[in-house]
Amino acid sequence: MAKQINSRIPEGPVAEKWTNYKAHQRLVNPKNKLKLDVIVVGTGLAGASAAASLGEMGFNVLNFCIQDSPRRAHSIAAQGGINAAKNYQNDGDSVYRLFYDTVKGGDYRAREANVYRLAEVSNNIIDQCVAQGVPFAREYGGTLANRSFGGAQVSRTFYAKGQTGQQLLLGAYSALSAQVQAGKVKLYTRYEMLDVVMIDGRARGIIAKNLVTGKLERFSANAVVIATGGYGNTYFLSTNAMGCNVTAAMSCYRKGAYFANPCYVQIHPTCIPVHGDKQSKLTLMSESLRNDGRIWVPKKIEDAKALQAGTKQGWEIPEEDRDYYLERRYPAFGNLVPRDVASRAAKERCDKGFGVNNTGLAVFLDFSESINRLGLDVIMQRYGNLFEMYEEITDVFPGDMANEINGVKYYKPMMIFPAIHYTMGGIWVDYELQTSIPGLFAIGECNFSDHGANRLGASALMQGLADGYFVLPYTIQNYLADQAIWPRISTDHEEFAKVEKATEERIQKLLNIKGKRSVDSIHKELGHICWEYIGMGRTKEGLETGIKKIDELRKEFETNLFIPGGRDGLNVELDKAIHLDDFITMGKLIAYDALSRNESCGGHFREEYQTEEGEAKRDDKNYFYVGCWEYQGSDDKAPELIKEPLEYEAIKVQTRNYKN
Amino acid sequence: MWLCNSSIGKKVIMSVTGLALILFLTFHGCMNVVALFSKEAYNTICELLGANWYAVAATVALGALCALHFVYAFILTFQNRRARGSNRYAVTDKPEKVEWASQNMLVLGIIVLLGLLLHLYNFWYNMMFAELMGWEVTPAPADGFGYIQQTFSCWVYVVIYVIWLLAIWFHLTHGFWSAIQTLGWSGHIWFKRWRIIGITYVTIVMLMFLAVPVMFFTKTAPSLCCAQQTEQCCGMEQHECEKACADAACTDEACACDPCTCDSCDGNCKLEGQCECGEACPCEGPCTCQDKKDSEG
Amino acid sequence: MAKNISFKIRYWKQNGPKDKGHFDEREMKDIPDDTSFLEMLDILNEQLVEEGKEPFVFDHDCREGICGMCSLYVNGTPHGKTERGATTCQLYMRRFKDGETITVEPWRSAGFPVIKDCMVDRGAFDKIIQAGGYTTVRTGAPQDANAILIPKQDADEAMDCASCIGCGACVAACKNGSAMLFVSSKVSQLALLPQGRPEAAKRAKAMVAKMDELGFGNCTNTRACEAVCPKNETIANIARLNREFIKAKLAD
Incomplete structure (x- = not known):
């Protein structure tokens, strides 16, 4: 008998569920809030906003981050913007339309009720952030400006130059700082959560490593919220920060929290191509560039060959010999198709041999047409900082005029290629953002809930802040309402001692391998395996090979790892080794999920399941569910799949169409 | 009190005292310029600013300003060194934007202070202070002009003063806009303006100061010119004397000198250096052109 | 190549x-x-x-x-x-x-x-922000975002100030170990926006006091900070902070 999953979606029509929920949920009275402690792990958009809001409500919050300051969380790197259904542009936007676009963009694999709630609170986020002093871009009249983004036909994206994530995070960080000052939030920086402590089947605390002293420390609370981001770094090369890891999420998974939809990994179409084997990370160029940039490869294969050999340059190829393949294939959305579509289209062209750099793994993003139309000044105003960033990395400035053919000026194009960017999958949560472990919540990228199989641009910031400011602070009360009657659990409790001991043993085990290989060299290998076999285009055989190779790599890791330095004090290599341990498990989990999902949808593309035109072919009859994976007590045992069926009331499930 | 406790408060004191001192320098410089043109006018000012109550009060206030400026400079520098920490960089590369003066304000300030002590000794000690004390000094306390002549006849003093003034110039090229900046009257655009205004203004003031030692030492100050020329005139024929005066752009009037008195010959000079009676002139002072004209007339 | x-x-x-x-x-x-x-x-x-x-x-x-x-x-x-x-x-x-x-x-x-090695503790920056680098606003339902009109010029300038990433290069470059560029960028961002005005005086005083307490040096306007700032923050921010601070103190 398969396990049943209760996603606790409230009754009523989708548009009224959240209102109904809030009207009927249990609340905690102000006095009891003072007795309740909440641990929030992570200080990104979701973590910082949740910690700030909970602190403000009166709970005692313990907030952890691995960096030296909450402000460094990787939310800061989001460039493009944040969506909201404000309809300030009078272009027909509405909560329903944002909801619909998000569900459609997610290839109909998201939970309807969660997405509607997300769209509903999106407007509050903008109000909140403006009140905090987030300097969003404005029109001359003083009203907020918007730009358009992939996957939508309205302009609903609010932005602050190319640094929207930074500004929103700093907003949340300042709210958090205010609560730290007020004494409601206690901040622990350079701390890493290594395990969750469960007492009587509920999450009641964590074991965290003080990264500076190296010591394990115990923290007890009435509820634990993890907001630790995604698992993109499993692939080694991704747009994630170097420190992003899946260790906290994996520790929850090992304690019994389901991991949902791990195969949905978003590949961002506009990253700077890989340049060498020493590369440590991939740099994203904002998707907003697709507003004015046109993506192309040569029409003629000989031109592509010449580009690859370096005997020809992009600007020497005239207009008529360029294949603007996105505009050709998707006339209605053109260069603004969703990320998964754009990424796959680039891969398709490169696989056919039309790649434009020496590795054959790049396409052009060209601004000639818009510079000729709007002038360099306008383009520089919009993308100046991105152009400069691109130049710093590649030594090519996209605003440089390079050629003139028949009176048409050609500028140096950027080269881009897809890269791992965001993970839609994550810890399974119900409508209340509670995981399958009572008292353990997951928010932000760390959970799976809102993006289905693919995330639209400018929705990650929206989700993180929605969860942190407007959803979790309510729903967590429904759980905490009856918790105040219990006395605080001391960290001397035997469960804490047990989990700490297990964690210490795990660390000692890694230190005692004393092999030859560095953490990074094994991680790079894992990245290659994942990119090759569970990357953009997956096949059954490939995935099976991938699993086998990951198993071999785990053996290598367990026998041949070398960690210099000792147990005490700061040991960066040790911390990386712990992360890698979890990345390996994660890699395999992605492969299992990908293998079990015999369809193509969103960020999951199985080459066996595509239309004749190369589009993703969904199988709604058999795979209209959330794939939840349950840990079976050991990393070596295959996890068990539990299905949460999706039920759509408001939206009719269709084939995604960005062509017309 | 925020002026003593906060970093910005302390710097406000530096700024306000600094700007007040720049204002003082402006007045001082203007007065100095008077000495270039007229001994009498200059000495009139000296007399005015002698041991009068208002001058003494102003001097005390000025001294307090200087003291505040110096004391706070040392307090701030001490704090800054502590904030810098005990480890120093092995390699430093000064960005082009950073003015040399801005990083060496204390050193410049100390040079300025040493120069100031010398300057006080050279002038103020003999003038206002002596007068207050009732000391007998030569030249007389109100004869500022005499002290200028005396001091800047010696090249060592001139060199020291030139170095001193240069240090003040450097100090002020940064100090001027920095003071404005600290008081918050600056921004993207005004920063550039203040810097240009500051450098121009300070250069003008310092040139006024520089003129005195240089022109007195080289004896090119117009106020000196006449006295000097008339001295020469005493041995000349009249037309030669007139020519010399004209060359030096002296006015006739300025060429006047004290009448020569010859007791033995009833006060009548025949020629320069010679009394009408034909005897050698016993007067020590030179005869003047005017004198000669009178006698001839 | x-x-x-x-x-x-x-x-x-x-x-x-x-x-x-x-x-x-x-x-x-x-x-x-x-x-x-x-x-x-x-x-x-x-x-x-x-x-x-x-x-x-x-x-x-x-x-x-x-x-x-x-x-x-x-x-x-x-x-x-x-x-x-x-x-x-x-x-x-x-x-x-x-x-x-x-x-x-x-x-x-x-x-x-x-x-350790080249890893330093910049927790002091967090403490300065905690002292007042925010607007006090409850999570919930503030007024509609467009109810506050902000001239584009002001919004853009606030954005420039807000670009600071808190890396500490300004302190590292300063011969006085002063954190004025960092502090002034945050104060400026919020001082330029109407949302930040109600607390502007309190903020300037609290943040400067915290900065002093933590042992950062005094600004002597050498401009070394703005020369090395990776986000091109300028000392115009410092002038603004001075202005805000002096105004606040004089109003006390």
Whole structure:
């Protein structure tokens, strides 16, 4: 008998569920809030906003981050913007339309009720952030400006130059700082959560490593919220920060929290191509560039060959010999198709041999047409900082005029290629953002809930802040309402001692391998395996090979790892080794999920399941569910799949169409 | 009190005292310029600013300003060194934007202070202070002009003063806009303006100061010119004397000198250096052109 | 096309804040010049680990110039020398010459004690923000975002001030170890926006007081900070902070 999953979606029509929920949920009275402690792990958009809001409500919050300051969380790197259904542009936007676009963009694999709630609170986020002093871009009249983004036909994206994530995070960080000052939030920086402590089947605390002293420390609370981001770094090369890891999420998974939809990994179409084997990370160029940039490869294969050999340059190829393949294939959305579509289209062209750099793994993003139309000044105003960033990395400035053919000026194009960017999958949560472990919540990228199989641009910031400011602070009360009657659990409790001991043993085990290989060299290998076999285009055989190779790599890791330095004090290599341990498990989990999902949808593309035109072919009859994976007590045992069926009331499930 | 406790408060004191001192320098410089043109006018000012109550009060206030400026400079520098920490960089590369003066304000300030002590000794000690004390000094306390002549006849003093003034110039090229900046009257655009205004203004003031030692030492100050020329005139024929005066752009009037008195010959000079009676002139002072004209007339 | 360069690297090793510290040296051979500076350090560390030695420790995270984590003093300049200003992670080896000696030091300032090697503790910046770098607003339902009209010019200027990434290069470059550029950028951002005005006086006073308390030095307007700021914050912010502070104090 398969396990049943209760996603606790409230009754009523989708548009009224959240209102109904809030009207009927249990609340905690102000006095009891003072007795309740909440641990929030992570200080990104979701973590910082949740910690700030909970602190403000009166709970005692313990907030952890691995960096030296909450402000460094990787939310800061989001460039493009944040969506909201404000309809300030009078272009027909509405909560329903944002909801619909998000569900459609997610290839109909998201939970309807969660997405509607997300769209509903999106407007509050903008109000909140403006009140905090987030300097969003404005029109001359003083009203907020918007730009358009992939996957939508309205302009609903609010932005602050190319640094929207930074500004929103700093907003949340300042709210958090205010609560730290007020004494409601206690901040622990350079701390890493290594395990969750469960007492009587509920999450009641964590074991965290003080990264500076190296010591394990115990923290007890009435509820634990993890907001630790995604698992993109499993692939080694991704747009994630170097420190992003899946260790906290994996520790929850090992304690019994389901991991949902791990195969949905978003590949961002506009990253700077890989340049060498020493590369440590991939740099994203904002998707907003697709507003004015046109993506192309040569029409003629000989031109592509010449580009690859370096005997020809992009600007020497005239207009008529360029294949603007996105505009050709998707006339209605053109260069603004969703990320998964754009990424796959680039891969398709490169696989056919039309790649434009020496590795054959790049396409052009060209601004000639818009510079000729709007002038360099306008383009520089919009993308100046991105152009400069691109130049710093590649030594090519996209605003440089390079050629003139028949009176048409050609500028140096950027080269881009897809890269791992965001993970839609994550810890399974119900409508209340509670995981399958009572008292353990997951928010932000760390959970799976809102993006289905693919995330639209400018929705990650929206989700993180929605969860942190407007959803979790309510729903967590429904759980905490009856918790105040219990006395605080001391960290001397035997469960804490047990989990700490297990964690210490795990660390000692890694230190005692004393092999030859560095953490990074094994991680790079894992990245290659994942990119090759569970990357953009997956096949059954490939995935099976991938699993086998990951198993071999785990053996290598367990026998041949070398960690210099000792147990005490700061040991960066040790911390990386712990992360890698979890990345390996994660890699395999992605492969299992990908293998079990015999369809193509969103960020999951199985080459066996595509239309004749190369589009993703969904199988709604058999795979209209959330794939939840349950840990079976050991990393070596295959996890068990539990299905949460999706039920759509408001939206009719269709084939995604960005062509017309 | 925020002026003593906060970093910005302390710097406000530096700024306000600094700007007040720049204002003082402006007045001082203007007065100095008077000495270039007229001994009498200059000495009139000296007399005015002698041991009068208002001058003494102003001097005390000025001294307090200087003291505040110096004391706070040392307090701030001490704090800054502590904030810098005990480890120093092995390699430093000064960005082009950073003015040399801005990083060496204390050193410049100390040079300025040493120069100031010398300057006080050279002038103020003999003038206002002596007068207050009732000391007998030569030249007389109100004869500022005499002290200028005396001091800047010696090249060592001139060199020291030139170095001193240069240090003040450097100090002020940064100090001027920095003071404005600290008081918050600056921004993207005004920063550039203040810097240009500051450098121009300070250069003008310092040139006024520089003129005195240089022109007195080289004896090119117009106020000196006449006295000097008339001295020469005493041995000349009249037309030669007139020519010399004209060359030096002296006015006739300025060429006047004290009448020569010859007791033995009833006060009548025949020629320069010679009394009408034909005897050698016993007067020590030179005869003047005017004198000669009178006698001839 | 990338070419390879070889050079000597001198990097600072220090075991904790009390340790005296010293330079280690190493010859780096044939590093492609399209490698980023931090990737070059990754290579260095890979070599060290292969030899069984402890790696060189430095802070880094996003590697795209926005998180503000990286903090290396390269050849006498915070973050190394680039034309427009960039963080260490955005520094590429093509900026260096073949055969050069590259010296890498930590931020040196009493406000930023060394944790290990070139990793320093910048917790003081958090404390300054906690003292008042925010607008007091409850999560919930503030007025509609468009109810506050902000002239584009003001919004843009506030955005420029808000670009600060809190890396601490300003303190590292300042001969006085002053944090004025950091503090003034936050104060300016909020002072320029109507949302920040109600608390402007309180904020300026509280943040300056905290900055002083934490032992940062006094600004002497040398402009070294703005010369090295990777986000091009300017001392116009410092002037604004001075203005806000003096105004607040005079109104007391």
